[in-house]
Amino acid sequence: QVQLVESGGGLVQAGGSLRLSCATSERTFSTYPMGWFRQAPGKEREFVAAISRTGVTTLNADSVKGRFTISRDNAKNTVYLQMNSLKPEDTAVYYCAANPLAITTMSSPSRYDYWGQGTQVTVSS
DSSP states (O other): OOOOEEEOOEEEETTOOEEEEEEOOOTTGGGSOEEEEEEOTTSOOEEEEEEOSSSSOEEEOGGGTTTEEEEEETTTTEEEEEEOSOOGGGOEEEEEEEOTTOOSOOOOGGGOOEEOOOEEEEEEO
8 A cells, every 4th residue: 555645735825836746655656657646626647747757758748838847856755746837726635646557657537546635726817
């Protein structure tokens, strides 16, 4: 069982920035890719970004390209999501996800087996 704990959410004005963190105690963290997703009220969970095991390869949703950056620190068992130029439409609960058996970065939520509890991000206009 992989436990993921997100932090860093909050209330920010449009144009502001936040950095989300997702930490795990899993010693095998560096062996599998990670993803960030978000879910707004009344909407389906949507892909935000994913990162390969080494951090060399990243994948971003079109809606966040140029504004959000995913990164990881395998020494700290942590993946990050730096969010800049935030917009009210970025308001959602943000989740990190893992699939210890995966090899490549993935954008489909059905491909991930483990999820954090989520952290709320609210962007005011």
